[in-house]
Amino acid sequence: MTVPKLHVRKDDQVIVIAGKDRGKRGKVLKTLPREGRVVVEGINVVHKHQQPTQEMQQGGIMEIEAPIDSSNVMLVCKHCDQGARTGKEFLDSGEKVRVCKKCGEIVD
Numbered sequence: 001m002t003v004p005k006l007h008v009r010k011d012d013q014v015i016v017i018a019g020k021d022r023g024k025r026g027k028v029l030k031t032l033p034r035e036g037r038v039v040v041e042g043i044n045v046v047h048k049h050q051q052p053t054q055e056m057q058q059g060g061i062m063e064i065e066a067p068i069d070s071s072n073v074m075l076v077c078k079h080c081d082q083g084a085r086t087g088k089e090f091l092d093s094g095e096k097v098r099v100c101k102k103c104g105e106i107v108d
């Protein structure tokens with residue numbers, strides 16, 4: 001079985017286009033291609049209650065980023081600084097790169 005590729009990758013700068021964090025930007029911390037989801041820094045933060053452990057006797061609340069659907073984020077082009085759709089292009093070297101459909105610049 002092949003895992004579908006996501007349009008964003010780890011360390012990409014993305015903008016959220018749907019949901020409660022719409023309009024926010026963040027860096028992709030993790031991609032979950034099988035689920036079509038991504039984890040973005042500071043986006044979809046949920047509070048997780050921790051059971052007290054020997055080290056942390058109080059237990060407590062941890063803030064973690066929950067995955068969001070990859071279709072809810074858009075890559076931010078570093079050239080035109082906007083959420084942009086990307087196309088694929090092949091360089092002379094045969095390397096495949098992503099190209100911003102707004103300004104035409106290579107975003108990889």
Ligand SMILES: [Zn+2]
Nearest residue numbers: 077080100103
């Ligand atoms: Zn652009």
